[in-house]
Amino acid sequence: MPKVLLFANPIAGRGSAMGLGRSLADRLTGEGYRCELLHDRPDTIDPMTLCEREVRCIVVIGGDGTLRAVAGRMVDHCPREDWPPLLVVPMGTANLMGQHLGIRWDPRHAAEQVAAAIRRRRIVSLDAARANGRLFLLMAGVGVDAQIVHEVDRRRRGPIRKSSYLWPAARVVGGYDFPSITVHADGRRIFGPRPGVAFVGNISEYGTGFPMLPRARPDDGLLDVCALPCGSRLQMMKLFLHAAAGEHAQQEGSACVKARLVQIESDRPVAVQVDGEPAGFTPVRLEMMERKLDFVVE
Numbered sequence: 001m002p003k004v005l006l007f008a009n010p011i012a013g014r015g016s017a018m019g020l021g022r023s024l025a026d027r028l029t030g031e032g033y034r035c036e037l038l039h040d041r042p043d044t045i046d047p048m049t050l051c052e053r054e055v056r057c058i059v060v061i062g063g064d065g066t067l068r069a070v071a072g073r074m075v076d077h078c079p080r081e082d083w084p085p086l087l088v089v090p091m092g093t094a095n096l097m098g099q100h101l102g103i104r105w106d107p108r109h110a111a112e113q114v115a116a117a118i119r120r121r122r123i124v125s126l127d128a129a130r131a132n133g134r135l136f137l138l139m140a141g142v143g144v145d146a147q148i149v150h151e152v153d154r155r156r157r158g159p160i161r162k163s164s165y166l167w168p169a170a171r172v173v174g175g176y177d178f179p180s181i182t183v184h185a186d187g188r189r190i191f192g193p194r195p196g197v198a199f200v201g202n203i204s205e206y207g208t209g210f211p212m213l214p215r216a217r218p219d220d221g222l223l224d225v226c227a228l229p230c231g232s233r234l235q236m237m238k239l240f241l242h243a244a245a246g247e248h249a250q251q252e253g254s255a256c257v258k259a260r261l262v263q264i265e266s267d268r269p270v271a272v273q274v275d276g277e278p279a280g281f282t283p284v285r286l287e288m289m290e291r292k293l294d295f296v297v298e
């Protein structure tokens with residue numbers, strides 16, 4: 001009997017992810033699937049459960065962080081030929097992957113629609129990469145944006161809202177001291193050492209609402225990297241405005257290329273964020289994976 005694994009983040013949507021997980025499991029069981037609803041921390045999921053041959057789909061109900069944790073557990077523990085497709089039910093603070101896949105489940109009919117999508121099984125295959133060994137799906141940043149992500153995480157006491165970023169952003173921008181970074185793309189130095197910020201990613205969407213990597217394609221087998229000079233608060237503000245206008249890649253000193261391997265280093269540790277979560281400090285090595293990840297879409 002085909003099996004569907006459902007992973008619901010218990011705090012997403014103030015607990016409604018769990019409710020949706022239950023009604024979806026009921027519906028799929030009625031349609032002849034074996035269902036297992038999980039709500040433990042993704043890094044504790046038993047790999048035996050995740051890698052079962054009969055798993056037809058892994059449903060992830062939550063935000064980008066939950067998706068990355070569940071998919072990361074799968075790619076770290078299951079043989080490549082056994083990676084089932086993932087189905088995203090966006091219900092977090094950041095839902096860039098859901099946005100990117102164009103997923104818009106109607107809250108009143110979500111269980112019905114998701115069950116139909118699993119039956120139909122329309123698949124989109126997207127590139128995935130690793131950042132210092134850990135799965136990386138969307139985008140990564142090195143510098144001031146990553147420092148803000150670290151600060152938000154340090155202060156968090158429960159679910160994050162968009163407004164959770166305002167005070168940490170002001171604080172980080174006010175105290176930032178513009179460390180130098182050096183960026184290599186496929187072994188070639190493209191930027192630095194000089195004060196700057198770097199963005200690396202697979203999709204053009206970004207948490208700011210405007211694209212930092214406008215030419216990024218999720219299925220070209222390459223990462224997009226943009227390194228931008230940023231040596232003062234005035235330059236940072238200009239960079240932000242240029243990025244909002246989509247002109248940052250053309251500014252003097254900017255280096256934007258595509259590569260399979262991106263390495264970023266610095267004299268002293270600079271904050272790194274991956275998929276909107278803190279991911280330690282430089283040096284960071286971001287490398288495309290051989291195998292794509294499959295997603296079930298609407």
Ligand SMILES: [Mg+2]
Nearest residue numbers: 217218220222
């Ligand atoms: Mg790409």
